[in-house]
């Protein structure tokens with residue numbers, strides 16, 4: 223063991239950690255490949271006390287990995303020239319919220335903290351997807367309303383810290399949502415205000431008047447780190463870094479220009495700071511995440527482990543291209559500086575990269591939280607324009623088949639979703655494909671009354687679902703795209 227460790231030492235920070243200016247909730251792989259890298263490069267380029275205190279709201283894994291390294295970790299860009307490791311030093315410390323929630327509130331209330339950023343995933347907002355309002359019955363929200371000084375939810379922490387700052391006469395921080403949700407700034411603001419109103423109306427008014435919640439569009443494909451990645455880095459770099467993250471070279475960050483007390487020079491290292499993010503966000507959610515989820519469900523059912531495996535099948539690649547051309551781009555206004563067909567051509571090149579092992583199973587997670595903004599908005603826009611979006615309906619049918627929990631060989635699917643049990647029960651409780659589709663369309667957290675009641679949509683999904691059951695995903699995709707593959 224000892225000899226092994228000497229041969230393969232651990233990454234350690236050289237020099238002091240930067241002073242904290244940001245508290246970040248959700249220190250997972252995406253944050254490490256994205257926010258931490260941009261911030262590291264911004265401090266390198268333009269200075270500033272923008273060290274990040276990373277806070278895990280649940281598991282101690284990030285702390286246990288990063289603390290022995292003084293917060294340093296390796297970001298590995300996968301490129302045609304081979305993997306390019308870069309040591310990132312922007313993380314100044316890591317806290318695990320359940321260990322000491324009051325310490326997290328105190329850290330967020332520190333006057334030196336100017337930004338609280340979030341990558342907490344869709345479900346971390348504890349919102350009702352249909353309305354965007356805070357779900358007052360969510361167990362974490364119920365807990366936090368009863369014990370606001372020792373919260374569990376992101377919203378609870380933000381409100382507790384803002385309350386402490388207001389009481390101490392300290393100006394607020396900016397809340398920067400970096401999750402793949404439409405109007406993520408407005409959503410974060412709405413949930414924070416809903417919570418604050420339930421605790422203290424004057425505090426809510428102060429937040430409403432003083433706290434900015436800029437929207438962002440974030441993009442970098444970053445699979446979860448595997449043991450193989452850690453071993454690969456040890457081979458390349460000669461040290462062991464369990465906190466390393468492997469990701470593509472592409473990155474795009476579009477940020478609404480609305481900060482209470484500045485931000486790191488992210489714009490000096492490629493971020494776009496703009497007046498409105500809406501068009502960029504819609505483009506990314508519908509073009510990228512929409513086809514990602516399509517490939518995740520249909521690809522998983524077809525037996526493809528990764529996105530690059532799925533698009534190596536010509537029928538799946540054509541499915542994506544058809545979706546972009548005929549069902550998605552027509553619903554997306556062109557953002558300034560973007561060319562939508564060119565954007566999608568680049569997406570296909572990103573998907574095809576076999577060095578990015580992005581598992582269909584990983585992307586398939588939390589579909590109930592993802593479908594509305596990724597697929598259902600485009601579907602509704604097509605229906606309103608009198609078009610029948612058969613490809614997107616097949617993607618929805620793929621999700622329905624997936625959450626049924628049984629794959630095409632009769633094996634169990636490990637479905638990860640806050641509604642996994644309810645979705646499976648609904649599917650199991652119905653008989654025919656039409657009944658199963660009807661049972662799943664009744665989920666109001668996912669499907670609006672209007673969409674679920676649309677006969678064209680219901681017909682398309684039912685036909686697609688029946689075909690998936692009868693013929694399997696590969697044949698159904700092939701039949702839709704009409705290719706004559708051998």
Ligand code: CS2
Nearest residue numbers: 440441442443444511514585
């Ligand atoms: C993916 C995203 O896991 C998923 O649901 O669609 O994480 C995707 O890789 C990123 O949004 C890319 O920026």
